[in-house]
Amino acid sequence: MSATTTATTTATPVLSARGLVKTYGPVVAIDGIDVDLYPGEVLAVIGDNGAGKSTLIKCLTGAEIPDVGTIEVDGERQDFRTPQDAREAGIETVYQTLSLAPHLDIAANLFLGRELRRPGPLGGVLRMLDRTAMRRQAEEKVSALGIRTIQDISQIVETLSGGQRQAVAIARAVAFGSRIIVLDEPTAALGVRETAQVLEVVEGLRERGMSVVLISHNMPNVFQVADRILIQRLGRVAGVVTPKTHTAAEAVAIMTGAASLGEE
Template identity: 60%
Template sequence: MSDPDGRDAPAPDPVLSARGLVKRFGRVTAIDGADFDLLPGEVLAVVGDNGAGKSSLIKALSGALTPDAGEVRVAGRPVRFHGPLDARRHGIETVYQDLALAPAQDVASNLFLGRERRRPGLLGRVFRLLDTRGMRAEAERVLDELGIGVRSTSQPVETLSGGQRQGVAVARAAAFGTRVVIMDEPTAALGVAESARVLDLIDRLRARGLPVVLISHNMPHVFDIADRVHVHRLGRRVAVVSPAERTMNEVVGLITGALRVGADGALEEVRDAVRTGVTRTGGGTAE
């Protein structure tokens, strides 16, 4: 990137970063000196084979796991998360693959799950009554802003489609995530049309200036929405590439270890590479 005078503009400082993260479970090293950088306003896809350590990395960044070594930084400042609530206090929200929704409760209650608002004055302070009307009005505003269509914010989540449920989980993250939204396989159990809606939601978050970390095995989705792709292998980052400059096959090669980034930044073939069982189906999906 260049400034108006033709000089290279400095790269923006990461919103969320990590250096040298290590996490061991007995003799198993899940994170092996991993680095990570999320830039302002971008969608960063994190890809890797099963067992590559990407889930452990994301858990360390979202407070669900405490690394044994290394450092996590939020807006350039070192932090140490002792749980997901610490990450939330720093503006990091995570949409887990199981969505963490309460099916029997209504849409508004799920949006404010764990952060319920109480009614003003004596009714809320002494009798601890919830501000149901206010939460439903705010939930409706957030859903409308993100273009998430539901019949009513008072309907139970269990009556929604898979895509609508994903939308509610995304809306909750968007409502409270001030710095980062992390999404773990958001389209894994969805059909084509509902997956397209979720990708549109991610695009809307980016348009609002909220950076998104997308963990996905679906290469077409990654190449459709991501600004950059973080390739994770054997517990560490092996490459960060641009979908505009690399092909799906090249990214899959980095995932399996058949390719690596050379000293000059070019991709080179690795002879006698140890394959990790990645398969390609349905137009480039790595499982």
């Protein structure tokens, strides 16, 4: 964006999308959506089933290619074709399905797709993995996030509970220095206590200056952690509200079409 003013309130968005459209044959999933994500904020995306939340997220994270529209990261135009492209641009995603390999252990999953190799000819010629370094770093990263539910980094993911798996997935997303984290329904499968832990982690991310996009059905969760809330309805943006200006009931009314956002 060109309007780089000095005031912090009008800072440059780290992620900015304009006019995103995605259709699947005759089905219009999203119909011209604009999104801005600012540094150090938690932006929640809410909407009814079929409102196009998942499609929007997939377009922002390279899992789908939008038919029309532009995406900019730090003011730079990006054409994501794969999730790796988005990852390289600094956008990490925790999918609802978590994308963990169940038969591998926690350390192997944290480093999946970016394994470390031994220094010297062992790594260079023989391409040997540096297992000890990966294990050590995995332990550091997990404990730095304050995730208490994971104790043994060599545990096979298949043997973990839902909350523990979520923690591993989030740890992987934030462990590699990216600035934008997208969380798709991170608390949908969790109990109250595990949900509280995940929200704690989300608040921790904001304190570290990261930007978070949070997709959730759970209004209390959303109103607890979000700075701004983007309400989607029938593939379009029905409005952007904040927890200070609107109540959860009002947000739901906009989401379902019972009320509309007249002002702004």
